[in-house]
Amino acid sequence: MTERRFKVMGSAGHLVVVGGPDDLADHLEARARRLESLWSRFLADSEISRYNRSGRPWRTLDLSPETQRLLDLSERGSELTADRFDPWVGEAMHDIGYSASFETIAAGIDPGAPVDPNPTAGFDPGAIGKGLAADIVVEEALAAGATGILASFGGDLRVAGESPDGGPWRIDVESPGGGSVDATLSIAHGAVATSTPLKRRWTVDGSERHHVIDPTTGTSAVDPMDSVTVVANAGWQAEVLCTLLVLDAVRDDAALALVESLGAAASVWHQGVRLTTARWADFALVDALGAAATKEAA
Numbered sequence: 001m002t003e004r005r006f007k008v009m010g011s012a013g014h015l016v017v018v019g020g021p022d023d024l025a026d027h028l029e030a031r032a033r034r035l036e037s038l039w040s041r042f043l044a045d046s047e048i049s050r051y052n053r054s055g056r057p058w059r060t061l062d063l064s065p066e067t068q069r070l071l072d073l074s075e076r077g078s079e080l081t082a083d084r085f086d087p088w089v090g091e092a093m094h095d096i097g098y099s100a101s102f103e104t105i106a107a108g109i110d111p112g113a114p115v116d117p118n119p120t121a122g123f124d125p126g127a128i129g130k131g132l133a134a135d136i137v138v139e140e141a142l143a144a145g146a147t148g149i150l151a152s153f154g155g156d157l158r159v160a161g162e163s164p165d166g167g168p169w170r171i172d173v174e175s176p177g178g179g180s181v182d183a184t185l186s187i188a189h190g191a192v193a194t195s196t197p198l199k200r201r202w203t204v205d206g207s208e209r210h211h212v213i214d215p216t217t218g219t220s221a222v223d224p225m226d227s228v229t230v231v232a233n234a235g236w237q238a239e240v241l242c243t244l245l246v247l248d249a250v251r252d253d254a255a256l257a258l259v260e261s262l263g264a265a266a267s268v269w270h271q272g273v274r275l276t277t278a279r280w281a282d283f284a285l286v287d288a289l290g291a292a293a294t295k296e297a298a
Helices: 024-039 047-054 065-080 090-095 102-106 129-143 235-248 253-261
Strands: 002-008 011-019 146-153 156-161 169-174 181-187 190-195 201-204 207-210 227-232 265-270 273-276 284-287 293-296
Touching: 002 024, 011 024, 011 129, 011 156, 024 047, 024 065, 024 129, 024 146, 047 065, 065 129, 065 235, 129 146, 129 156, 129 190, 129 235, 156 169, 156 235, 169 190, 181 190, 181 227, 181 265, 190 235, 227 235, 235 253, 235 265, 253 265
Parallel strands: 273 293
Antiparallel strands: 002 011, 011 146, 146 156, 156 190, 169 181, 181 284, 190 227, 201 207, 227 265, 265 273
């Protein structure tokens, strides 16, 4: 078993590789960095930045298979959620001050001129890229001979095969705001994504902003969920459903119904109340609710 921790995509990367060639973890880390170089909107020479500057439909551009897959799945995610998941919000991200990495914004550092001051396409992979990167890394690990793999980027993760102890993978889910474990999940194969607007916050012209954009307003969502965790078959899908639920979990019954129809599971916190879908209990080994209220989605 090889475990590797590193920084990538502006967040923590974590790999656990069981079996396979001795240098497999090195290859997988390099693969994650390659995906960042292709997809980051903060890198002027990335394929996503080139697409955003081009003014052309992405299918007319000479893009890598990985970037084509990212954009194709982004379109599928938008269709699946009736455009509530909309990664073509790059212009809105600029407008709310998210024109550089969050680390730069949080540190109060002048980021200088943005990579794309007037993006034509405005594609932002932030709500799907890490999950898809985990999918790709897991696929390649298994193809290379790994018997088990965990790939996590910014806490959005995918697992497959045997864990180091030979059983299902145990995944701790952080409580809203951090500081404690909200639940421990048991997953043999699948993905987990968590989204919260409580952490990535900053102030623009005296108003607090966060990174979850409501496509109907073009700015930070008003009264979003405090935290959402989704268990799904693939990382990209878990991320897409997280965005949908952060916006709509307690406002639109169709959002939770979609999660259930796809065989996924979700846990949602909103104003101190916990809501879970029926399948959440299939994965939760430990569920630390404390004194908070709980409601199960019908």
